[in-house]
Amino acid sequence: MSQPRWAVVVPVKRLSAAKSRLRGALPGVPHEDLALALAADTLRAVLACPAVAEALVVTDDARVAAAARAAGAQVLPDQPDAGLNAAFRHGAAHAPAGWVAGLTADLPALRPTELAGALLAAQAGDDGVRRFVADAPGLGTVLLAAPPGVDLEPRFGVGSAAAHTASGALPLPGDWPSLRRDVDTADDLAAAARLGLGPRTAALVAAACPARSTS
Template sequence: MVFMPVSSSVAVVLAVKRLDAAKSRLAAVVPDDRRRGLVAAMLADTLGAVEEAGFAAVTVVTPDPRVAEVVAEFGARTLDEPARGDLSPLNAALLHGIDDVRPTADLVAALQADLAALDAPALTEAIDAAAAVIARGADAAFVADRSGAGTALLVVRASAAFTPRFGPDSAAAHREAGAVELDPAHRRWARLRTDVDTPDDLSVAVELGLGPRTRDALDSVADIARSDTDGVFLRR
């Protein structure tokens, strides 16, 4: 069976923690009172790229009503976080979302929610590549983040019992679980691979070109975001 992305056969799932607890490693360049807005802006730009790519079935798992407000702007669904179990909070949330959409999807794409430079072509091409791999018999495929250690995108066959393994060294964990790594040489999809956790990540995203909401959020802290804090200069 050939799975067609940008259609109802592909569901996209994201997970976002409470904004108050998000992105503490950006404190060196973004003050606490502005960081929540930046996290919400990165989510909005990620959802904007998903929407532009044509994916209609989008679910965000979050306990934060402020995140739910952003999600509603894009016509996406929200689910509350599941009860704590054996998995990390992120993987438990993603698995909860995946389980929720399994009955109506052929593929489920678990996507990082902090892809400030993501664009629709990169996302579509990567999911196309994952769909082709899964059509040949794999249960899952993934795109590593720009460091090569983490995971930016995991696409799973909806009928497969595959548990997401996001977190430290998740690329290796996903490979060990049988997921196929897409473009292991990292020649493609730089905008997809750049999730933003650190000031250096944010600097790279700025160089690639930010989405409009993230750009506006950084404009609001321009005096800090353009400073050379801890050796990181966020060039515009």
Template sequence: MSDPGRTTPPPRQPEWHLVVPVKAPSVGKSRLARDLDRIGLGADHEEISRALAKDTLAAACRTVGARCVVLVTSDGSAAEEWSAQGVAVVPDPGLGLNAAISLGLAAVTAGSPVAALLGDLPALTPPDLQQALAAAEMHEQSFVPDAGGEGTVMRAAVGGRFRPHFGPGSADLHEEAGATRLGLDLPRLRTDVDDVASLARALRLGVGSATTAAVRGLDLLGWAHAGHGPRL
């Protein structure tokens, strides 16, 4: 017989861990660098690349807490900055994106809910990420496709591990591996930045403070609307 004077505590929410791979700015975002050079806006692609990662990591830390974020990177300055904030840092040996994610996954306590998140989501906000993680809690294995539906921005597992298949055609590869596709209406999460067109889309959604500062003075939205890029 239950005690009417006692209340049942709400079920404990799973403590998600997030693995975020970030390339060093000198070697990352090559397509973005080529685009910026081609359109001649005088932008520093390394500064922008660094800012994309900073805004993504900031959103991740505000969502799950810094101690539940694992940064995989070969960028010494980023490693030092985020380690000082409580983020776990795993050195990236430069064997590719999926190898980096796998190293990050290995650093998470076995059995913990874990998600791999791309490091170039400057429009991401904690409410969007929290909504995606809540949806992922309903499935043993899941993923969130990018805006185009072919790539992947987040791959998640509840109480287990997974083999990441990020890269061209990753959405189909993750689905074939048994992960549930989460077609969420979350454009801030699903807009990763690979080139100037996707950067312009992210800017239209609204980006974090680091990316805002990095592109200050560059009229990328004007460039796109003038017919030099895709209509937004």
């Protein structure tokens, strides 16, 4: 029997405000281009995942919206200054009935097979309980999954792994390094590069190499 397929919500901030701690990580590369590449490579992996039926990108950035539509995602308008959790709730409210996941947009090394593995693991405990995947350090959250009829109830932000646990969600313990490797800093980007970046982020890193070597 085939497994149910997922709607995945991916909020993306306005590029000028996104990933502020990553600013200057690639000399000579405009910051907005890097932020867009992270989101585009994340979305590329989501849409290539066989467990995913639909991707919903929540954004008020025109460049992000254009890239998302071109990739085949549905775009929903974000409410300025409403915050990340409001964007996740907005996307989940417009998702088809069924399994829904919220995913951060800064996973440029994400492999579709690892995302599929995490979603399958979430489905395996079909008990009406939300489940989440913590980031590599174990403090944040990269993926939050809700079964049919259960609100997503996102608690993304500082200390979100503990916040999701406190809200009743259960952690998924699988070995998914590319899923857990979110990128907030230059060190995170280097760690993602060691796993293998998606094409848009990889191209920017390659373009920055000459500048980096002379800096």
